[in-house]
Amino acid sequence: MSPPAGTFFIDGVAFWAPTLPGWPLARSVFRGEAEPLAVAAKRPAPELLAAAERRRAPDTVALALEVAAAAVREAGRSADTLPSIFTSSHGDLGVNDYMCSTLATQPTAISPTKFHNSVHNAAAGYWTMATHCREASTALSAFDASFAAGLLEAAVQCRADARAVLLVAFDIESVGALRSVAASQGLLACALVLAPNPSEHTIAAFAWSLAPGPAEAPACRSPAARTLTGNAMADALPLLERIAVDDTASAGVDPFALRLSRNLAMVLNPVSFAAATAEAGR
Amino acid sequence: MPPPIAPLRISAYTATTAAGTGKGALLDALRTGRSALTPNDFGPSPLPTWIGRVAGLEAMPLPQALAAWECRNHRLAWLGLAGDGFIDAVLAARERHGAARVALVLGTSTSSIGATEDAYRALDAAGEFPADNRNPLVHTPHSLANFVHHALHLAGPCVTVSTACSSSAKVFATAERLLRLGLVDAAVVGGVDTLCGSVLFGFNALQLVSPEPCRPFDARRSGISIGEAAGFALLERAGGADAAPQLLGYGESSDAHHMSTPHPEGLGAERALDDALARAGIDARRVDHVNLHGTASAKNDEVEAALLARRFPARTHAVSTKGVTGHTLGAAGIVEAVACLLAIETGWLPAMVNSRTLDAACGPQIRLDGEQGEVRIAVSNSFGFGGNNCVLVFGDGAVEGPT
Numbered sequence: 001m002s003p004p005a006g007t008f009f010i011d012g013v014a015f016w017a018p019t020l021p022g023w024p025l026a027r028s029v030f031r032g033e034a035e036p037l038a039v040a041a042k043r044p045a046p047e048l049l050a051a052a053e054r055r056r057a058p059d060t061v062a063l064a065l066e067v068a069a070a071a072v073r074e075a076g077r078s079a080d081t082l083p084s085i086f087t088s089s090h091g092d093l094g095v096n097d098y099m100c101s102t103l104a105t106q107p108t109a110i111s112p113t114k115f116h117n118s119v120h121n122a123a124a125g126y127w128t129m130a131t132h133c134r135e136a137s138t139a140l141s142a143f144d145a146s147f148a149a150g151l152l153e154a155a156v157q158c159r160a161d162a163r164a165v166l167l168v169a170f171d172i173e174s175v176g177a178l179r180s181v182a183a184s185q186g187l188l189a190c191a192l193v194l195a196p197n198p199s200e201h202t203i204a205a206f207a208w209s210l211a212p213g214p215a216e217a218p219a220c221r222s223p224a225a226r227t228l229t230g231n232a233m234a235d236a237l238p239l240l241e242r243i244a245v246d247d248t249a250s251a252g253v254d255p256f257a258l259r260l261s262r263n264l265a266m267v268l269n270p271v272s273f274a275a276a277t278a279e280a281g282r
Numbered sequence: 283m284p285p286p287i288a289p290l291r292i293s294a295y296t297a298t299t300a301a302g303t304g305k306g307a308l309l310d311a312l313r314t315g316r317s318a319l320t321p322n323d324f325g326p327s328p329l330p331t332w333i334g335r336v337a338g339l340e341a342m343p344l345p346q347a348l349a350a351w352e353c354r355n356h357r358l359a360w361l362g363l364a365g366d367g368f369i370d371a372v373l374a375a376r377e378r379h380g381a382a383r384v385a386l387v388l389g390t391s392t393s394s395i396g397a398t399e400d401a402y403r404a405l406d407a408a409g410e411f412p413a414d415n416r417n418p419l420v421h422t423p424h425s426l427a428n429f430v431h432h433a434l435h436l437a438g439p440c441v442t443v444s445t446a447c448s449s450s451a452k453v454f455a456t457a458e459r460l461l462r463l464g465l466v467d468a469a470v471v472g473g474v475d476t477l478c479g480s481v482l483f484g485f486n487a488l489q490l491v492s493p494e495p496c497r498p499f500d501a502r503r504s505g506i507s508i509g510e511a512a513g514f515a516l517l518e519r520a521g522g523a524d525a526a527p528q529l530l531g532y533g534e535s536s537d538a539h540h541m542s543t544p545h546p547e548g549l550g551a552e553r554a555l556d557d558a559l560a561r562a563g564i565d566a567r568r569v570d571h572v573n574l575h576g577t578a579s580a581k582n583d584e585v586e587a588a589l590l591a592r593r594f595p596a597r598t599h600a601v602s603t604k605g606v607t608g609h610t611l612g613a614a615g616i617v618e619a620v621a622c623l624l625a626i627e628t629g630w631l632p633a634m635v636n637s638r639t640l641d642a643a644c645g646p647q648i649r650l651d652g653e654q655g656e657v658r659i660a661v662s663n664s665f666g667f668g669g670n671n672c673v674l675v676f677g678d679g680a681v682e683g684p685t
Binding site: 006080083088089090091096099100101103104107108110111112115116117118119120121122124125126128129131132133134135136137138139140141142143146149152153156157159160161176177178179180181182183210212260261263264 | 401460
């Protein structure tokens with residue numbers, strides 16, 4: 001049986017949190033087969049950046065490039081062929097804190113580099129530069145539904161243009177006076193490569209639709225994921241848990257809804273991809 | 283190359299800029315060649331530059347029911363939504379299609395960061411935001427779209443696109459895909475950006491701010507003039523040719539070159555242009571008018587002039603309208619889309635206000651003077667930091683299909 005029209009196939013997953021630095025460990029932990037790191041890892045140091053850039057990069061850029069590169073590698077694709085969708089609830093809170101503090105005290109002392117790093121699409125810009133990618137790239141935000149909004153845009157692009165796309169989602173720890181208004185703890189990032197057709201790299205597949213009506217965010221299942229829910233990108237966690245648990249299953253998993261807003265959900269129906277993948281691999 | 287798309291009907295549109303409220307005020311400034319730029323008087327310690335400031339926002343609080351969303355950006359959004367009866371057009375579309383079938387896709391570069399800057403100047407004894415400026419929904423990039431979603435009682439997909447100065451051009455692309463897939467029946471697109479310290483002092487730090495009113499493509503241009511604006515458009519599927527103008531195509535690309543400097547050969551911009559023309563199913567020879575990105579920065583205008591010279595026929599009338607409105611950053615895409623739609627509707631090809639002597643890099647396409655003509659097809663260029671490019675193609679609603 002062929003998958004329903006508009007199904008997206010997930011060909012690569014990447015994940016990064018200080019106690020779960022990488023998808024292999026995160027997957028095992030979400031499956032209840034391993035424990036998170038006892039000592040939190042320092043922020044990632046993406047190999048895509050030259051050593052000096054790696055040190056200077058804002059946290060959001062380091063985090064985003066780390067997971068983006070890992071997901072593209074897992075998907076067995078070349079980064080410069082993929083349109084990209086970057087999504088973040090708050091963007092770089094550290095750079096914003098610097099900008100607002102400096103403006104309050106000595107506005108003419110603003111660093112030009114910090115200013116251009118303050119744009120919401122800074123991570124997207126560094127990614128396209130580092131990978132020499134001239135494909136379309138966007139940077140989104142939808143407050144506490146930023147992952148869902150990014151996934152919707154990625155799924156829409158994948159279906160509308162019948163092309164594989166890269167989704168990168170990240171938020172960082174709130175800092176300084178911004179803590180009064182932006183609640184976000186720790187670092188959290190994930191990336192997915194969505195493809196319109198199955199391949200030998202496919203690890204999950206979802207048919208999807210929009211469902212109007214009151215929408216609630218699904219809860220995390222594992223204790224490890226629940227410890228990460230203080231981060232503003234936490235709405236990504238339930239889907240990643242599903243992928244971790246279901247990636248060997250063939251079908252029969254319950255549909256699953258991500259909250260896009262208080263009155264709209266994106267419903268994901270897991271689709272059996274084993275047959276289609278075997279077909280693609282032949 | 284992407285395949286052609288079905289054109290989208292632009293059922294309503296509006297822009298509020300320093301030139302005034304509504305598209306009539308913008309058209310008047312474009313027709314008379316009036317610059318709305320004024321000496322910078324924004325904030326506690328204004329830099330010596332010129333700005334495109336929307337008059338009177340300080341005395342226009344939000345309605346009581348929306349008071350929790352108070353900030354300059356939302357005031358401008360609210361003023362902009364009222365322009366040209368745009369709210370009524372949206373409410374009618376909501377009625378026609380249902381609230382869940384109307385998407386909201388808004389672009390902004392800085393959203394309500396101005397309110398965050400204000401809070402940092404008024405922190406309380408504990409170093410926290412003051413009690414009267416502490417709504418978490420305001421101090422975040424999504425505040426603009428969230429506010430409009432709430433204020434217009436919409437229930438469809440709602441997202442903020444924030445790719446610096448291409449933000450409110452890219453909203454047309456995101457909305458077109460939602461409409462193409464049948465996920466919604468209408469989309470409200472647009473963008474709002476307001477003056478704030480971040481952009482005035484930030485562009486100043488990059489030495490991109492002009493001490494005089496900006497002069498796009500002038501041999502003696504000396505940088506940008508920052509402006510603020512709100513603009514919106516209502517998109518629906520076209521049911522055939524009618525009087526309404528149309529979105530014919532869009533192209534998006536990345537420079538992969540530098541965070542704040544365009545690719546020297548304009549490769550990213552040209553790729554966005556190619557994709558936009560391919561989706562519109564037209565050749566560059568058919569383009570009557572181009573609203574250029576034309577910021578009046580040395581580098582942008584040099585690269586963009588070369589792109590125009592190598593890709594468009596001599597008869598194409600190309601100008602930047604930033605001498606009228608200033609560079610409205612995240613709102614530039616929608617403001618200049620509106621300028622294109624006005625050119626299509628009226629046939630008025632604007633002058634390049636403030637500019638006196640064209641740079642030697644300009645070909646015959648780039649004009650100083652305005653003229654009355656006929657505009658069937660107009661193109662708008664928007665290029666942002668991070669090397670983020672978007673090109674839009676608009677038509678008069680009676681443009682025949684692919685050539």
